Amino acid sequence: MSQLFYLLLFPAFCFPLSARAKAVPPSVPAVSVRMVHPDSQELDRERSPVPEGYTPYTYEFRDRHGKMQRERLFLKNTPIITESEVEQARIEPERRECLHITLNTQGGKTMKAATSAMNLGRDRLALVVQGKIKSAPVVQAVISRTFEISGLDGKNEASGLAELLNRQAPTEKNTPFIPQDLALYAVHPESRRLVEEGVLRVPGFRLWKLPAHRQEKTGEEEYLFLGNSPIISGDCARHAEPDMEHPGSLDITWNEEAFRKLERASAGLRPGKDRIAVVLRGTILSTPLFQGMPSRTTLIPGLGDDSRLDALCRAINNTLLPLTEQQKRHVRENVALYPIHPRSRE
Structure with missing residues (x-):
C-alpha cells in the first residue's frame, strides 16, 4: 500500500537577489511540480551561467518570523508532473494551509522514479502555479501517489489551488466504471479436465470463455468453469x-462482510493448486493461484493499463454503501441532538 509522505518546508533564509535581469520562464502548464537544481544557491551567488535545461525563477516566501524573503532558484524546464x-x-479541516494531493497511477510512477533518484534531505522540488x-x-522521503504540500500562504491559497487542481483533473470519457464491474470468482478445481472431456454443465458452476489475448500460446479457444x-x-x-510494485494490479481493502466471505471461500481452496478468477465487466482478466488465507487487503492482479486502474479506483473510492437497517437503527438509538442554552458559557 502506498504510504503518505510529507514534504517539509525548507528553512528559509535571506539570500541576496542577483542584479541580473530576470529571464522569462518558458510556457508551463497551469500547475506543475518541477525539480530545483541542487546547486541553485551557489550558481546564483557566483553569478554563473544558467545551466542547460533549467530556467531561473524568483521565489518569494515568508520566513519563520513572517518576513518576506526572495530567493533565485533554477528549475528544470521539463516538469515531473502537471495537473x-x-x-x-x-x-484537511484541521490544517487548512496544507494541501493533500493524490496522483493517478502514471503520475505516481513518475514521481516515485524522480524522488528515488534525489538526495533526500537536501534536494528540493518546486510547486509552480501559473508561472x-x-x-x-x-x-524528505520518496514520494509516490500521495503527498502533502505545506507552508502555503494561508487557507485561501490552499483552497484556491485545490479548486484549480480538481477542475483541471481529467474526467472519464468512456462509460464510467462502477464497483460491481470488478468481481472475484472461484475456478472449479477440475475445470480444465472437465472442459477437455467435453463436459458442458457442472452444478454450481457455469462455463466462461477466456478472452482472445489469453489464448495466444495455444491459438485455440479456452474455457473455464467459474462459480455461479x-x-x-x-x-x-x-x-x-x-x-506501485506490481503494474496493472490493485491493492483493495475489504470491509468486514467481504473479508468473511473470502475466508469462507478460501477454506475450501488448496494453496498453490486452486485458482481464483479476476473478472472485470464480464471478462476474465487473470486466474491467479490461491496462495493462502486472505487478509483484509488483497492484491488483485491483471486489471490492465493505468487509465483503467485509475477509473476503477475512482469508482470504488467515491462510492459510499447505504446503511443497513441494523445500522440505521443503531444510529437512531445512539445519536441525538440537544439544545444548548444560549448563556451556557456564562
Whole structure:
C-alpha cells in the first residue's frame, strides 16, 4: 500500500537577489511540480551561467518570523508532473494551509522514479502555479501517489489551488466504471479436465470463455468453469489504489462482510493448486493461484493499463454503501441532538 509522505518546508533564509535581469520562464502548464537544481544557491551567488535545461525563477516566501524573503532558484524546464496527473486535491479541516494531493497511477510512477533518484534531505522540488513558485520544499522521503504540500500562504491559497487542481483533473470519457464491474470468482478445481472431456454443465458452476489475448500460446479457444455467483465484488471494498510494485494490479481493502466471505471461500481452496478468477465487466482478466488465507487487503492482479486502474479506483473510492437497517437503527438509538442554552458559557 502506498504510504503518505510529507514534504517539509525548507528553512528559509535571506539570500541576496542577483542584479541580473530576470529571464522569462518558458510556457508551463497551469500547475506543475518541477525539480530545483541542487546547486541553485551557489550558481546564483557566483553569478554563473544558467545551466542547460533549467530556467531561473524568483521565489518569494515568508520566513519563520513572517518576513518576506526572495530567493533565485533554477528549475528544470521539463516538469515531473502537471495537473493532468492529479486525481484529487483536498484540504484537511484541521490544517487548512496544507494541501493533500493524490496522483493517478502514471503520475505516481513518475514521481516515485524522480524522488528515488534525489538526495533526500537536501534536494528540493518546486510547486509552480501559473508561472509562479508557490512552494519549494526539501524532499524528505520518496514520494509516490500521495503527498502533502505545506507552508502555503494561508487557507485561501490552499483552497484556491485545490479548486484549480480538481477542475483541471481529467474526467472519464468512456462509460464510467462502477464497483460491481470488478468481481472475484472461484475456478472449479477440475475445470480444465472437465472442459477437455467435453463436459458442458457442472452444478454450481457455469462455463466462461477466456478472452482472445489469453489464448495466444495455444491459438485455440479456452474455457473455464467459474462459480455461479462471485465470491465478492468491488462494492464490498472499503478502499482501492494501484500497487506501485506490481503494474496493472490493485491493492483493495475489504470491509468486514467481504473479508468473511473470502475466508469462507478460501477454506475450501488448496494453496498453490486452486485458482481464483479476476473478472472485470464480464471478462476474465487473470486466474491467479490461491496462495493462502486472505487478509483484509488483497492484491488483485491483471486489471490492465493505468487509465483503467485509475477509473476503477475512482469508482470504488467515491462510492459510499447505504446503511443497513441494523445500522440505521443503531444510529437512531445512539445519536441525538440537544439544545444548548444560549448563556451556557456564562
